Structures are given as structure tokens and as C-alpha cells.
Amino acid sequence: MIENFLSSWDLFFQSYLSGWLISFLLSIIGVLVVARDQIFIGAAISQASTLGVALALWAGAFFHEGDFTFLHSTAFPSAMAVIFSVIAASLTGRGGATSKESHEAITGWVFLISASLAILLVSRSPHGLEEVYRLLSSSLIGATATDVLVFGILTLITVVLISVFYRKIVLFALDSSMAMAIGMKLKFWGMITSAWLGLAIGLSIRASGMLYTFGCLILPALIAKNLCREIRWMFLIAPFIALGTGWIGFLLAHHFDYPPGQLTVALFCILLLIAWIFRWSRVESCQGIQ
16 A cells, blocks of 8 residues: 555655645644634635635636736736635634624624635636635645645744744733733734734645645644643644644545545544544543542
8 A cells, every 4th residue: 555655656746745734734823723712713714715716717717818917827816815815814813802793703704705705706617616616625636846845834934933932822822811911912913823824724725625724724733632731732743643644644545546635634533533532531530530
């Protein structure tokens, strides 16, 4: 099985590396999302990113290529995905703090408006509709060397930032009152984290699709949360789970001819179920001792 997988390396190594880097990157950022109990925000931002791609495809079909050349470039949909992701992250991150609506209400609105408009914009374009469905279902095939470089740089920067500003980031995520008391500018930190989350999700959507992106963002962090007692260990365990499961998922997907993104997410879900059982048994044993 492993030899067969390695034999495909020359053909698909860019897809493999992109998928693993995406899982590593998003699992680290996902720790903050899970720690702040904003899991559904990841789905809303992912869907908003898909809306950005749909709008780019619609604009490319509406305007002639001779008039607006950039609308027909491959970089334009990626840029729109990032822009809409950042906007959605900003809206969902500020919801409940600066308005009368709750986080859940604004997040739900972002998710639903993005999901409906994305399909409506490309409903009359077979190519556009096919692309949106591809993003929703997830596909890692077609990743390029540029994708590997971009996600490698994003991962490196994320690891460095987490290491340097670890205490402030954890305080911002877990105890905003204490963070404000020691002089941290919560609006600034909220803007930075929202922008970084939107950037990571927006770029990941174009390379791997919504299912894989959302799964890597949330599931490894949730698994780590059920296994660890402290957030610092979550930052170590979540990426380890993401990479290990990603490698096994890609290996099995190649051997049994399954889509790698979907199979990897399914493995994440199985591991989360095991983690829930482990946590439940640990709580029950502690109560039994008492």
C-alpha cells in the first residue's frame, strides 16, 4: 500500500503537500476558534469564500474578456475568495459586541446569504455551477507549486506568531476582560485574528474546497480539546492529529480510490467520536473515585 502511494508521488506530490500544509495551518488557527466557542463561524466564513468565487465567475461571464482582462485571470477568484472571507470573519467576529444581535444570529445570516447567493449567481452558467459544487464538495486535485509555497509561508508565519504572542493570544481567546484590564487593544486583536482567519480560509477554499477546509479548521482542535486539559497542549496536539490523520487519509484514499478530502474528514469525525468516548469515560471514572 505504501509503495503504491509513493509511486504516485511524482504525479500528485503538490496536491499531497498542499493538503497536509492546509490541515496543519488550519488546525492551529482552529484552536483559537474552538477556544472561543465560535465553531460555526468557520462554516460561515467558508461559505462566504465560496460566494466570492461565485461572484468572480459571474463577473467573468458578464463582462467581455477584452474589456476587463483581470476578471478572467485565475488569480481573480482567489482574491475574491480571500476578500469575502476576511469580510465575513470581520462581521462574525464583531457580532454581538457592537450590535444588539448575537454572534449566532449574524453568523447564521452570513452563512445563509452566502450559500443562497453563490448558487443564484452561477445557476445559469454550467461551468460556474460546476466550480461552486466542486468547492462545496472539496477536491485537492490540481494543486500547484504556488499553492505549496503559499501555504508553507502562511504556516511558518502562523507558527512564529503563535510562539511570539502566545500569552496575549491565549488571553484574548479565553479571557477578554483580563486582556482589557492589562491594556490589550481588543479591537486590534480582533481585527488581526479575523483577517488572518479569513485569509487562511479564503486561500484554502480555492485549493481544497469547503468540506476539507472546514473539517481541518474545526475537527483536529475539537479532538485535542477532548484530550487536553490546557490550551498550550492543544496547539501541539491539534497539528499532530491533522498531519497524522491527513497522511493516513491520503494513503487510504489512494489505495481504495476514494476522494482524499472526504476520507480524511471522515477519519477526523471517527477520531472525534473516540475522543468524546475517552472524555466521557475519564469523567465517569473520576466521579466513581469520588
